[in-house]
Amino acid sequence: MRPPLRLYALLTVLLTGAAMAAPTAVKVHTGDTLFKIATRHGMTVAKLRALNGLKGDTIRVGQTLRLKGAAAPPRAQRPTVHTVRSGDTLSIIAGRYAVSVGALKSANSLRGTTIHAGQRLRVPKGGSAPVVVRRPTTEVRVIYSFIRMGVRDTADSLARKYHTTPDALRRLNGLSSRKHMVPGMKLLVAQRVPVPIPPRATGRALTFKQLTPLNIPVQLVRVDLRHRDVLVAPVLPHAGLVFGLGARVGQLAQRSGARALINGSYFHPQTFAPAGDIVMQGRMLTWGRIPMALAITPDNRATIRASTTPLLRRPLDTTWRGMETVIATGPRIVTGGRVHTNYSQAFRDPALFGRAARSAVGLSSNRDLVMVSTRARLTTTEMGKVMTRLGVREALLLDGGSSAGLAWNGRAVLDSVRKVSYGIGVFTGYTGRRYAR
Secondary structure, three states, X not given: OOXXXXXXXXXXXXXXXXXXXXXXXXXXXXXXXXXXXXXXXXXXXXXXXXXXXXXXXXXXXXXXXXXXXXXXXXXXXXXXXXXXXXXXXXXXXXXXXXXXXXXXXXXXXXXXXXXXXXXEEEOOOOOOOOOOOOOOOEXXXXXXXXXXXXXXXXXXXXXXXXXXOHHHXXXXXXXXXXXXXXXXXXXXXXXXXXXXXXXXXXXOOEEEEEEOHHHOOEEEEEEEOOOOOOEEEEEOOOOOOOOOOOEOHHHHHHHHOOOEEEEXXXXXXXXXXXXXXXXXXXXXXXXXXXXXXXXXXXXXXXXXXXXXXXXXXXXXXXXXXXXXXXXXXXXXXXXXXXXXXXXXXXXXXXHHHOOEEEEEEEEEEOOEEEEEEEEEEEOHHHHHHHHHHOOOOEEEEOOOHHHOOEEXXXXXXXXXXXXXXXXXXXXXXXOOOOEOO
């Protein structure tokens, strides 16, 4: 039996979802394409074509397209004709079109099996070019996000846009009346979004090991993000971001129920205010001057990329668009599988580059997350070498020194000496909502 996932209030927003009313047909408007309509209604272009008996991508304004039901019968096709190529035999051609050699000979009045390059052969009725069955590359998932009501938005217009009803939208946001939905407020909405199908997971979602790369003892957690029920999220000391409140790594792991947890990035020592961007469940909790971040989508694709916040000196509504979790930290210590030593000017504290206990996060691929912590006193360059030895392609340093710590199964294997502002938790068996900013 899996242990219950004890995500506290901010991690599980207690709102009642509502099933979205899906239309059965749609009328083509100016500017519509098959791709736009398919994406809007959470299906593939191939399925939309099949439902409407379309061979190509051409549609016209005012045309009605079916969104549900059985596929339309295929349109009548001309007889299939095969032009013989060098190396072809009747047996090869028959196999290619799923017909017998006898049927192929009969359809073309052939007495023997001799054919020549350039000859045109009729494929008998019932035979056609074999259909290549391709695995779908995308799937539709329900992703929740917060949007801001515009000046011209109404409950009815938003309900139409997100294919739901005003009453369902009201319930989703815990409002007693639709009259409370007014311009300027943020609303939670659900959308059916096509996302890449993750590769098949080949191992466990989480593994913990104690290793000695380069003769340095480290505690390591590997996270396989191919597992759909894995969630990586910030873990706060309180149900919400409360300045002046911190907790040790072991306390954060025990309270949250995270299977694995590592300390987060830098913070103010008195207020515990984080120094960089943090996005949790698609909402930006705080922002700062740190220029790089670990960012993860709601379908568990991870990347390390630059933040625009330090450049603009403030976040925009589009900052970290599409991301569920963001942890700004650094400096970057591995790039493209090589140790990176050209650090951003945002990291000016001399103590950062001396020898200290270290924690870091890295990616071996966009589905393989690595969290490492060590009590060994290392420089930033030495920590980069450790990460590359572990097979990491991209890596960011986390807060170190007395903040460094890592927990496994609710217990600290390396507890932080001091309280930290937050941790990075990994949860398994998560079946709740997935969010995007």
